[in-house]
Amino acid sequence: LPAYEALKEKYNLDDSEIAYIGDDLIDIPVMEKVGVPIAVANAAPEVKAIIKYTTKISGGYGAFREAVAWIIEEKGETDMVMQRMKEKVLNSQE
Known part of the structure; x- marks a missing residue:
């Protein structure tokens, strides 16, 4: 786990x-160390046994995006994130 510890x-x-x-x-x-372990839909059963969330989408087909959306929703920050995204889009068009 040296790379994990370094990051x-x-x-x-x-x-x-x-x-x-x-x-x-x-x-x-x-x-087993992180606060939010997430498995993709096609993960090994041993992985799914220790996680907090399993994506509905398999790895390589949008599972990362789904996981990020789930984290944002769990934190109750969906509206804030959507507002920031809209502001960035509007500001980039100027």
Whole structure:
């Protein structure tokens, strides 16, 4: 887990602040540490047994986008994020 620990230190994050999306056995050690472990729909059963959310979409077909939308919704920030996106689009057209 050296790469995980290095990123955590670089960005000054706590395990509880990190989301991780995985699908196979190699992902389990990191998924057991993070605050928001997420599996894609076609993940191994062993992975699905330890996660907080499973996407409806398989990996490679939009699962990351679905996971981000779920996190935003869980945090109750959907309206705020949508407003910021609209502002960025409007500002980029000027």
